[in-house]
Amino acid sequence: xxxxxxxxxxxxxxxxxxxxxxxxxxxxxxxxxxxxxxxxxxxxxxxxxxxxxxxxxxxxxxxxxxxxxxxxxxxxxxxxxxxxxxxxxxxxxxxxxxxxxxxxxxxxxxxxxxxxxxxxxxxxxxxxxxxxxxxxxxxxxxxxxxxxxxxxxxxxxxxxxxxxxxxxxxxxxxxxxxxxxxxxxxxxxxxxxxxxxxxxxxxxxxxxxxxxxxxxxxxxxxxxxxxxxxxxxxxxxxxxxxxxxxxxxxxxxxxxxxxxxxxxxxx
Amino acid sequence: xxxxxxxxxxxxxxxxxxxxxxxxxxxxxxxxxxxxxxxxxxxxxxxxxxxxxxxxxxxxxxxxxxxxxxxxxxxxxxxxxxxxxxxxxxxxxxxxxxxxxxxxxxxxxxxxxxxxxxxxxxxxxxxxxxxxxxxxxxxxxxxxxxxxxxxxxx
Numbered sequence: 001x002x003x004x005x006x007x008x009x010x011x012x013x014x015x016x017x018x019x020x021x022x023x024x025x026x027x028x029x030x031x032x033x034x035x036x037x038x039x040x041x042x043x044x045x046x047x048x049x050x051x052x053x054x055x056x057x058x059x060x061x062x063x064x065x066x067x068x069x070x071x072x073x074x075x076x077x078x079x080x081x082x083x084x085x086x087x088x089x090x091x092x093x094x095x096x097x098x099x100x101x102x103x104x105x106x107x108x109x110x111x112x113x114x115x116x117x118x119x120x121x122x123x124x125x126x127x128x129x130x131x132x133x134x135x136x137x138x139x140x141x142x143x144x145x146x147x148x149x150x151x152x153x154x155x156x157x158x159x160x161x162x163x164x165x166x167x168x169x170x171x172x173x174x175x176x177x178x179x180x181x182x183x184x185x186x187x188x189x190x191x192x193x194x195x196x197x198x199x200x201x202x203x204x205x206x207x208x209x210x211x212x213x214x215x216x217x218x219x220x221x222x223x224x225x226x227x228x229x230x231x232x233x234x235x236x237x238x239x240x241x242x243x244x245x246x247x248x249x250x251x252x253x254x255x256x257x258x259x260x261x262x263x264x265x266x267x
Numbered sequence: 268x269x270x271x272x273x274x275x276x277x278x279x280x281x282x283x284x285x286x287x288x289x290x291x292x293x294x295x296x297x298x299x300x301x302x303x304x305x306x307x308x309x310x311x312x313x314x315x316x317x318x319x320x321x322x323x324x325x326x327x328x329x330x331x332x333x334x335x336x337x338x339x340x341x342x343x344x345x346x347x348x349x350x351x352x353x354x355x356x357x358x359x360x361x362x363x364x365x366x367x368x369x370x371x372x373x374x375x376x377x378x379x380x381x382x383x384x385x386x387x388x389x390x391x392x393x394x395x396x397x398x399x400x401x402x403x404x405x406x407x408x409x410x411x412x413x414x415x416x417x418x419x420x421x
């Protein structure tokens with residue numbers, strides 16, 4: 001299908017993009033792998049698409065005790081980056097490698113996915129487990145959010161109409177940490193019926209889930225089984241609630257096991 | 268309302284007028300007459316419209332034409348050289364990598380991306396790489412054998 005008529009504007013830098021986004025119903029486009037499908041279904045009918053894909057917000061860097069991921073970094077770039085090879089960050093590459101398909105990973109970006117806020121998208125679980133913060137640039141300048149402050153509900157974020165996600169900052173896990181991401185996907189859509197990211201380190205274990213609630217969320221500490229049985233988990237025609245809850249336990253335990261193995265391998 | 272667009276398609280500079288909403292696949296098919304990029308699903312799932320954008324496989328139905336301004340696009344029409352089929356095309360012919368052929372251009376360009384990263388992928392890697400390309404004749408086994416044959420020959 002052909003999207004509804006729209007204008008196209010290419011942003012030359014972040015400030016220019018923020019300026020262009022001031023127009024009512026403007027929409028930023030990066031890799032387009034979430035936005036274009038909904039434009040084709042005419043669920044999204046932006047007045048103007050502001051192309052941010054050429055802005056200088058790409059690549060992974062490690063400095064000041066953190067990994068900084070440019071918002072326009074693609075899944076393919078994350079999957080192949082040597083920076084996320086260390087066991088504590090292994091969940092990032094592991095997750096990126098499983099997203100969509102080759103074509104989607106070549107264009108889809110981490111910032112675009114966060115802004116789209118699909119409740120079953122994979123990477124937010126990893127970012128929650130790794131205590132990532134999200135850099136945002138808006139009309140009033142820059143600010144930083146936690147992933148849980150960013151994601152409010154299905155396809156809903158705390159981003160204002162002129163806000164752009166600029167980067168994701170992940171504190172380097174302590175030495176001796178391991179992380180992992182495990183999901184069970186719907187075979188046709190590839191989206192997670194349940195996905196879990198785990199970080200295991202000297203100071204404890206942390207698990208985040210996706211695909212099972214209105215947003216990806218971090219499990220409270222303590223027993224994982226208890227935390228999942230107390231969590232709000234939905235059912236739909238692909239997986240009824242009891243089954244999805246059981247899947248959540250399975251992927252959480254597998255992610256923990258894998259993360260522990262990675263942590264032990266470097267101790 | 269239309270905007271000018273210049274692309275490097277199969278090594279040649281091409282200019283045309285497109286709308287803001289024009290998808291790359293429509294620019295290629297309707298604007299430039301390159302109908303090798305097929306439209307199979309319109310929902311960004313089937314991969315029949317796969318082309319290479321700066322050497323990487325993308326679904327041309329999920330790229331705005333204007334996003335590709337100044338970039339290199341390779342379609343199935345650009346693979347053969349002086350009448351000789353590209354080795355991937357030849358392998359698909361020799362190893363029964365197609366039945367009806369509708370998905371084939373996309374399969375071949377995804378293969379080109381895969382082999383540019385890994386010249387001799389395992390069957391598992393081949394199958395993983397084909398995840399975004401649907402074949403409704405269910406001829407996947409022949410496709411995998413074709414790709415394996417190019418890998419072995421390289």
